[in-house]
Amino acid sequence: MNISEIAEMAGVSRAAVSRYFNNGYISEEKREQIRRVVEETGYIPSAQAQMLRTKKTKLIGVILPKIDSESVSQMVAGIGGAIRNAGYQILLADTENDAKKEIEYLNIFDNDRVDGVILVGTVFTKAHKKALKELKIPVVILGQRLGGYNCVFHDDSMAAAEVTELLVHERPNCVGYVGVTSQDEAAGKHRLEGFLQTLEKHGLDCGPQQRVEADFTLMSGYEKAKELLTKSPDTDAIFCSTDTIAIGVLKYLREIGKRVPQDVAVTGIGANKMGDVTTPTLSTVKFFYQESGAEAAQMILDALDGRQAAVKELKMGYTVIERESTR
Amino acid sequence: MNISEIAEMAGVSRAAVSRYFNNGYISEEKREQIRRVVEETGYIPSAQAQMLRTKKTKLIGVILPKIDSESVSQMVAGIGGAIRNAGYQILLADTENDAKKEIEYLNIFDNDRVDGVILVGTVFTKAHKKALKELKIPVVILGQRLGGYNCVFHDDSMAAAEVTELLVHERPNCVGYVGVTSQDEAAGKHRLEGFLQTLEKHGLDCGPQQRVEADFTLMSGYEKAKELLTKSPDTDAIFCSTDTIAIGVLKYLREIGKRVPQDVAVTGIGANKMGDVTTPTLSTVKFFYQESGAEAAQMILDALDGRQAAVKELKMGYTVIERESTR
DNA sequence: TTTTTATGTGAAATCGTTTTCATATGTTGA
DNA sequence: TCAACATATGAAAACGATTTCACATAAAAA
Structure with a gap:
């Protein structure tokens, strides 16, 4: 089925059929003839030919x-x-x-x-x-x-800054950070900046020795939490750059018997579905x-x-x- | 940039250029000329024209x-x-x-x-x-x-049958089912069949009055669990056709103070990531x-x-x- | 009445490839 | 030597649409 056959069946030129489909000048009479033939045959113009010709x-x-x-x-x-x-x-x-x-x-x-x-x-x-x-x-x-x-x-930076407010609400003594590579500006760099900004505002600190870098997986969050808490056992607030990481962190904290949020507060970012079904549920930021x-x-x-x-x-x-x- | 320009620049015919790209007969000499021109120009054949001509x-x-x-x-x-x-x-x-x-x-x-x-x-x-x-x-x-x-x-049916074995391991008195429409043969009909088959094998039962139909959401699982447990408060095992539904069920059970699995056992199907982070974690079947x-x-x-x-x-x-x- | 404008039409060119065809040439096998 | 075959080549047709162009006709404006 191509445009020529349709044109012939309808007793018109190819151009007319094309105009029928593209709202060009065409008389009511021919329009109707073409409509009938198109309906009968179920003809659909070739997408490839259209692409080639129109460049769209x-x-x-x-x-x-x-x-x-x-x-x-x-x-x-x-x-x-x-x-x-x-x-x-x-x-x-x-x-x-x-x-x-x-x-x-x-x-x-x-x-x-x-x-x-x-x-x-x-x-x-x-x-x-x-x-x-x-x-x-x-x-x-x-x-x-x-x-x-x-x-x-x-708005990764502001989002991180605001969720950090929740994290530091109870004035923690030792804040930790489990983030991702700052080569990823959105999830890495900006979230870190927002986090640090809120800390500073509250006279708190999270030096590089309190910061660890994970990849985007749950298990990596778990491993990095272990690393962080081994280095600094008195950490009582952890900012995580993603929810998946945060849930890995929660898993580790539970394993070593730390209560969340009583012993350690934790936040994530991204409103992953998982964060709403963990115990405890995870404070986070929802992006749209x-x-x-x-x-x-x-x-x-x-x-x-x-x-x-x-x-x-x-x-x-x-x-x-x-x-x-x-x- | 089209094949004709490339052909001209290389001093060959269009057909030769086409053969160059499609492993047709072509002399080493011309092949090299074309290769050079293609490299210089970064020419890539038009996908649209190829589609139109080859029908692929x-x-x-x-x-x-x-x-x-x-x-x-x-x-x-x-x-x-x-x-x-x-x-x-x-x-x-x-x-x-x-x-x-x-x-x-x-x-x-x-x-x-x-x-x-x-x-x-x-x-x-x-x-x-x-x-x-x-x-x-x-x-x-x-x-x-x-x-x-x-x-x-x-293998929805066998999978459901096997996971039901876990569910009935502790010989429940009253088994419930939260499933989906059996118009969906895989997730609805077959999983129900597998479930019933295992029940029968163990001399257990789950009549229509013990079965409720949810859609594929967590909240629906929650609502239907409420419906089921209001009707039959002594339900002590619930088969869910999907993990998402199961997690909604868990949420409701927790809310009314039922312990899982001590008071009620629950299973899902699908190995959703959520099921591994709930408390308790969810028994389920992993499909690949x-x-x-x-x-x-x-x-x-x-x-x-x-x-x-x-x-x-x-x-x-x-x-x-x-x-x-x-x- | 004449000029302009809007509407309507089909022939043919065009988009950029691949493939068929006709035609060579060189090599191999009988 | 001659047929058979593999290799090599370019001209031209084909894929199936849209769009330009030239040319109508009818209605509106001058």
């Missing part, structure tokens, strides 16, 4: 580090919901935490594979910035701020991942529509969730 | 009910990993639990949008079966068995979602390669995880 794919490339993560999958849900009504679809590129693949996909997508890219970023190297600079199609960075680029990110995904999608859509002149940076809000692990 | 998109359509779900996102991770090396990518279609959209996407994808479809199924209506029957491209059903179609699914995704992907790949003559049904194994909520 109606595809948004989504590059992400790992799809099976609560936050990332929520962002994708938000993106999907926002672009569907505009007739776009998601071309998924899961890099499996491989930075090289991020750049590879960026280059592949740039070659007319998709109309725009949403990059769920973690760490930005020189190579990333070079690849981004050379990009010919619109791009939105999601989850990180990157100067000069459209981006949607979370699905909404940020939707916002990023809208930004790409605007760029594709030719709206949106200047580069936009959108910082999303958050909600502090006070639960049992602090007080 | 190198795309797998993945239709799923909801991407921000632990099991689904793990399946997608598995699919992604398996198809990447074969040069395929995922075109994502999230139906947001809308069965109509499942059929819509099936039809869209069938029209040369993708080379094959993986359908993460839940409920199959007549309309689904009609759409599937009319499908011209290969399809694999993931997560459900559907006779006559390639599918990868889990990522692996099933990978298997489904391999099946599609085989079908596209012309291998795989007959329809295949692949039933995946499971592992029972005994934790604190039973004993």
Whole structure:
């Protein structure tokens, strides 16, 4: 089934059929003839031919580090919901935490594979910035701020600062930090900054010897808590850069018989589902991942529509969730 | 940059350049000339033109009910990993639990949008079966068995039967069931069957009045537990069709002061991350979602390669995880 | 009445590849 | 020597749409 057959069956030219689908000038009479034939045959225009001719794919490339993560999958849900009504679809590129693949996909997508890219970023190297600079199609960075680029990110610093208020409410003697690499500016650097800022405000301290660096897993949180508490057994408040890490920390504390929050207060960030079912439940900050995904999608859509002149940076809000692990 | 420009720069015909990329006959001399020009220009052939001409998109359509779900996102991770090396990518279609959209996407994808479809199924209506029957491209059903179609699914019945063994280990007096609609054959019908089978084997019973139907949420598990325990306050073992539901049940039991497992034993299915951090931790069954995704992907790949003559049904194994909520 | 404008139409070019076809040449086997 | 075959090449057709162009016609404006 192609446009020529439809045209012939309807007794019109190919151009007329094309106009029928694209709201071009066409008489009521021919419109009806074509409608009938299209209905009978169930004809759908070839997406490939359209893409080739129009240079529009109606595809948004989504590059992400790992799809099976609560936050990332929520962002994708938000993106999907926002672009569907505009007739776009998601071309998924899961890099499996491989930075090289991020750049590879960026280059592949740039070659007319998709109309725009949403990059769920973690760490930005020189190579990333070079690849981004050379990009010919619109791009939105999601989850990180990157100067000069459209981006949607979370107020990691303020969120960390506010949740730290819960942590230090009972005036701890010895505060600990279980974070992630500050190469990840959002989850590493900014959260650490917010944390330290609140400590300072309260005349508290958390020197480098009180800080340990985990990766994004529960077991790593557990191990690093052990390291921290072995070094400083009198730690009575622990800030964790993610909920998953925090839950690993809780696990270790329970194992050595420390009560939370009586002996040690603990906070996380991210409002992972797990944090609401632990004992004690975890004080944390809720980011609106699905909404940020939707916002990023809208930004790409605007760029594709030719709206949106200047580069936009959108910082999303958050909600502090006070639960049992602090007080 | 198109193939004609490259051909001209290299002093060869378009056909030669095409052969260069597709391992056709080409002399060492020309190969080298083309290689140089391609390297200089960074030329990448237009995917759209290739798709149009070859009728191959190198795309797998993945239709799923909801991407921000632990099991689904793990399946997608598995699919992604398996198809990447074969040069395929995922075109994502999230139906947001809308069965109509499942059929819509099936039809869209069938029209040369993708080379094959993986359908993460839940409920199959007549309309689904009609759409599937009319499908011209290969399809694999993931997560459900559907006779006559390639599918990868889990041994829900046996898994439920085995986890029920844990539940009845202490010879309960009154067994309850919090399940999901049996329109969902995998999570509803088969798990119920497995559950009942083990009960029968032990001379136990769980009549319809002891069974309640939840949806797939934690709060629903909570509400239905309330319903069940109001009706039958002496219930001392509860089978839950999913971990999320089970955790809602645990929440309610704790609220009314029932100890788990001393007063009431509870089991779930699915090995959700939450079940390992609750108090008590949840006895459950681990399915291998990522692996099933990978298997489904391999099946599609085989079908596209012309291998795989007959329809295949692949039933995946499971592992029972005994934790604190039973004993 | 004449000019402008809006509406309607199909032929043909175009998008950027792959593939068929016709045609060579050089090598091998009989 | 001649047939058979593998290797090599470019011209041109094909994939299936959209869009430009030239040309109508009818209605509105001057």
